[in-house]
Amino acid sequence: MQQTHHLIDGEDIATTSGRSGPVSNPATGDQTGEVGFASVEEVDRAVASSKAAFDEWRNVSIARRTKLLHEFRNLVAANADEIAARLTAEHGKVADDARGEVARGIENIEFSCGLADALKGTYNEQASAGVDVYTVRQPLGVCAGITPFNFPAMVPLWMIPNAVACGNTFILKPSERDPSAPRFIIELAQEAGFPPGVVNLVNGDKVAVDRLLDHPDVAAVSFVGSTPIARYVYATGTANGKRIQALGGAKNHMVVLPDADLDLAADAAVSAAYGSAGERCMAISVVVAVGDIADDLVERIRVRMDKLVIGPGDDPTSEMGPLITREHRDRVAGYIGSGADEGATVVVDGREQVFDGDGYFLGVSLLDNVTTDMQVYRDEVFGPVLSVVRSDTYHEAVQMISDNPYGNGAAIFTRDGGAAHQFQRDAEAGMVGINVPIPVPVGYHSFGGWNDSLFGDTTMYGPEGLRFYTRPKVITSRWPDPSTSSVDLGFPQND
Numbered sequence: 264m265q266q267t268h269h270l271i272d273g274e275d276i277a278t279t280s281g282r283s284g285p286v287s288n289p290a291t292g293d294q295t296g297e298v299g300f301a302s303v304e305e306v307d308r309a310v311a312s313s314k315a316a317f318d319e320w321r322n323v324s325i326a327r328r329t330k331l332l333h334e335f336r337n338l339v340a341a342n343a344d345e346i347a348a349r350l351t352a353e354h355g356k357v358a359d360d361a362r363g364e365v366a367r368g369i370e371n372i373e374f375s376c377g378l379a380d381a382l383k384g385t386y387n388e389q390a391s392a393g394v395d396v397y398t399v400r401q402p403l404g405v406c407a408g409i410t411p412f413n414f415p416a417m418v419p420l421w422m423i424p425n426a427v428a429c430g431n432t433f434i435l436k437p438s439e440r441d442p443s444a445p446r447f448i449i450e451l452a453q454e455a456g457f458p459p460g461v462v463n464l465v466n467g468d469k470v471a472v473d474r475l476l477d478h479p480d481v482a483a484v485s486f487v488g489s490t491p492i493a494r495y496v497y498a499t500g501t502a503n504g505k506r507i508q509a510l511g512g513a514k515n516h517m518v519v520l521p522d523a524d525l526d527l528a529a530d531a532a533v534s535a536a537y538g539s540a541g542e543r544c545m546a547i548s549v550v551v552a553v554g555d556i557a558d559d560l561v562e563r564i565r566v567r568m569d570k571l572v573i574g575p576g577d578d579p580t581s582e583m584g585p586l587i588t589r590e591h592r593d594r595v596a597g598y599i600g601s602g603a604d605e606g607a608t609v610v611v612d613g614r615e616q617v618f619d620g621d622g623y624f625l626g627v628s629l630l631d632n633v634t635t636d637m638q639v640y641r642d643e644v645f646g647p648v649l650s651v652v653r654s655d656t657y658h659e660a661v662q663m664i665s666d667n668p669y670g671n672g673a674a675i676f677t678r679d680g681g682a683a684h685q686f687q688r689d690a691e692a693g694m695v696g697i698n699v700p701i702p703v704p705v706g707y708h709s710f711g712g713w714n715d716s717l718f719g720d721t722t723m724y725g726p727e728g729l730r731f732y733t734r735p736k737v738i739t740s741r742w743p744d745p746s747t748s749s750v751d752l753g754f755p756q757n758d
């Protein structure tokens with residue numbers, strides 16, 4: 264069985280905590296590895312290493328940092344297939360999806376390669392007579408990242424490139440469910456030439472997270488995961504005086520207006536609901552059918568579902584893989600039953616599909632006539648279950664999104680530019696798609712939701728990520744002739 268260890272100061276460190284977690288292949292149900300969980304002392308060791316490295320790293324030139332980021336980018340690209348294979352083996356997502364995840368991660372490194380331009384300060388000459396004022400952005404110190412199971416490669420790459428580009432050092436605490444891809448990425452960062460301690464990795468659970476949130480030498484924490492833990496990380500970290508950005512769960516709605524091309528909408532709904540087995544924070548979980556199109560749209564979705572191939576992620580014919588654990592698969596299946604009990608129409612019941620072996624597979628499900636009081640609507644299901652809610656009007660659909668506590672993504676399908684433009688203004692979500700079901704922003708915009716989908720003031724990666732990982736310093740400077748100097752107790756005025 265493969266053992267996954269910490270990586271601190273460039274060294275492979277096995278835990279001595281005596282605590283560990285199993286790592287399984289979700290397609291077979293077999294345990295394939297074990298990941299050691301950090302003790303408080305091991306987290307402290309990583310923080311001490313990152314703190315020591317910060318003193319030198321913050322003074323490394325922009326030119327050198329840029330070169331290292333390019334090297335890192337090239338190594339991740341050269342090893343994309345190996346990273347993707349690890350994703351498939353431990354997360355279960357199909358190979359093509361896994362390669363897509365790595366490609367989006369690389370986009371974030373590419374953005375950070377432009378740090379020279381992005382970190383330019385501002386300068387005002389002659390702000391007052393003989394006085395110049397300028398702002399520079401400086402790093403925070405030791406930053407930490409805590410990441411979820413569903414994007415074990417991409418989400419760490421939302422954080423690491425920008426954090427180190429800005430001159431911070433970084434400690435990654437990835438999900439304990441699929442730790443080998445993030446571990447490999449940190450190895451690649453070391454191979455790229457980042458000095459020891461600039462990027463460290465500790466594996467673990469709540470013990471490691473709590474120590475990072477508590478440690479006086481950790482300046483900032485980026486978190487991505489479920490809403491209850493995001494809320495906890497934000498509340499605890501800010502109470503301890505840290506800068507925190509904590510991205511949470513989601514319930515993404517796709518509104519289909521009566522004028523939409525229904526084939527286009529059905530393709531998009533199926534792709535966005537069942538891709539990665541629905542285990543995406545940007546997955547479409549609810550289709551809101553406006554007006555009289557619901558019967559037609561539901562039928563077009565159903566027909567497409569019949570053709571989906573579900574199987575192991577390393578089988579090139581598979582379009583959807585298993586869920587992450589047996590418990591999660593059973594929890595997701597429970598929502599199909601609860602929806603039926605509460606009055607939804609089960610058009611396709613994924614529980615009826617039988618799979619060979621002990622993998623954590625579940626067929627795709629479609630529930631119609633879902634209402635907003637049902638549990639399947641209220642909760643984040645995070646699995647291949649799509650709900651259809653019928654709505655009489657556009658306004659009712661938009662109100663539904665506003666009333667939902669989450670606010671990650673929202674999409675509209677229509678051929679009416681005016682309606683789309685109105686939706687762009689109205690939707691209570693941080694990321695909006697117009698005929699795009701999964702509007703994940705490109706690397707040079709930033710990613711993040713609203714309301715219960717994000718706690719904190721800045722979204723992640725892109726320009727907002729740079730803002731998070733730096734603090735502004737304003738310098739007021741003059742070089743006067745000493746002979747003109749005199750004592751003046753008045754408050755300095757600009758003239």
Ligand code: NAD
Pocket residue numbers: 409410411412413414436437438439467468469472473487488489490492493510511512513543544643645671711712716
């Ligand atoms: P999770 O909240 O269970 O775990 C996320 C991280 O928090 C992991 O590293 C885990 O070890 C740690 N953690 C778990 N329980 C903890 C506790 N009690 N105290 C401290 N730390 C704890 O999330 P997950 O199941 O790994 O990931 C799926 C969730 O992440 C979904 O809700 C999904 O919507 C969300 N997600 C959100 C985004 C986004 O950008 N908003 C992106 C990806 C995933």
